Amino acid sequence: MKLGIIGYGAIGSFVARSIKNGLLKKYRVVLVFDLDREKLDKAQKEGFDTTDNFDDFLNYGFDMVMESASQQAARIYLPDLVKKGYSVLVMSGGVFADTAFKIHIEELAEKNNARVYVPSGAISGLDGIEAMMFAGNLKVILETRKNPRSLGREDREDVIIFEGGAREAAMKFPRNINVAMALALATEHPENVRVRIISDPEVKTNTHTIIAEGNSGKMKIVVENVPFPENPKTSFLAALSALQILKKITQSFVIGG
Ligand SMILES: NC(=O)c1ccc[n+]([C@@H]2O[C@H](COP(=O)([O-])OP(=O)(O)OC[C@H]3O[C@@H](n4cnc5c(N)ncnc54)[C@H](O)[C@@H]3O)[C@@H](O)[C@H]2O)c1
Numbered sequence: 001m002k003l004g005i006i007g008y009g010a011i012g013s014f015v016a017r018s019i020k021n022g023l024l025k026k027y028r029v030v031l032v033f034d035l036d037r038e039k040l041d042k043a044q045k046e047g048f049d050t051t052d053n054f055d056d057f058l059n060y061g062f063d064m065v066m067e068s069a070s071q072q073a074a075r076i077y078l079p080d081l082v083k084k085g086y087s088v089l090v091m092s093g094g095v096f097a098d099t100a101f102k103i104h105i106e107e108l109a110e111k112n113n114a115r116v117y118v119p120s121g122a123i124s125g126l127d128g129i130e131a132m133m134f135a136g137n138l139k140v141i142l143e144t145r146k147n148p149r150s151l152g153r154e155d156r157e158d159v160i161i162f163e164g165g166a167r168e169a170a171m172k173f174p175r176n177i178n179v180a181m182a183l184a185l186a187t188e189h190p191e192n193v194r195v196r197i198i199s200d201p202e203v204k205t206n207t208h209t210i211i212a213e214g215n216s217g218k219m220k221i222v223v224e225n226v227p228f229p230e231n232p233k234t235s236f237l238a239a240l241s242a243l244q245i246l247k248k249i250t251q252s253f254v255i256g257g
Helices: 010-020 037-045 054-058 069-081 093-097 098-113 126-133 166-172 178-187 237-249
Strands: 002-006 028-033 065-069 087-089 137-148 159-165 193-199 206-214 217-225 231-235
Touching: 002 010, 010 028, 010 093, 010 231, 010 237, 028 054, 028 178, 054 069, 065 069, 065 237, 069 087, 069 093, 087 093, 093 098, 093 159, 093 166, 093 178, 098 206, 098 231, 126 178, 126 206, 126 217, 137 178, 159 166, 166 217, 166 237, 231 237
Parallel strands: 002 028, 002 065, 065 087, 137 193
Antiparallel strands: 137 206, 159 193, 206 217
16 A cells, blocks of 8 residues: 655654554555655655655555644645545544534545545544444543643643533644544534543643443543653554554454444
8 A cells, every 4th residue: 555644743754664664564655745844854864755745745646645744734635635536544633623624525535435534543442432322322521631731831730721512622722632523523423522621730641531421331431641752742542543544444354443
């Protein structure tokens, strides 16, 4: 599988190196696109072909593209990528908080025989939540605790910095809360996902507690994520979830979600 990567930051570079090191045998990273010269130099030093021109990237010819840049980048590039028939793994899933954009991309994907993948990212349990949805009455609560530093704050005690719906959380905290949108997409009803974000000076990990309750029962998941050394706003698990979904796409024997 020829993989094109948009954004050679913490996630993009990790995935590219992992593939080069043989973690996903069916993939080859054929081109990296970034607008930052330093990132492109780094990618070249690490053995990848690069471009800073989106049109060149678009016309290269891939089996799969991974967006690991930003919500803004996803919004700009996704329509063209999908029109071209590329399947895209979208790390900046918060972009789908805009329902009109999500529907537009879904329609384009259907028309052009492409697929859009949103990974579980910094959380886990989306498979269970998608299953619970069939039984109905599903309500999900996401409580995210982060160290003030990774939120760009200097709090000395717990501060609830946000409480509200998943869509609003993804829009207000685009760098931090893609997970809220992943949950909202899994439930198919964003209004059933409530989000609380707490700045907590005691935590060293990015901690997400998910409580899902519906007609089939109750599920509680606590994920304590080690921040990525290259970018403490990103959890290590998020980069690993990209590998997981890329692997799943190529499998003929599929386990779980
Ligand atoms: N789904 C999740 O759970 C989850 C978790 C962590 C991060 N993310 C998201 O994944 C994305 C990547 O995260 P990261 O930690 O690797 O970020 P990063 O800041 O380390 O890297 C982003 C890279 O993309 C490049 N870039 C930004 N805008 C661009 C554009 N318009 N065109 C081309 N390149 C562009 C930057 O130069 C940079 O090299 C972010 O949007 C982040 O919010 C999602």
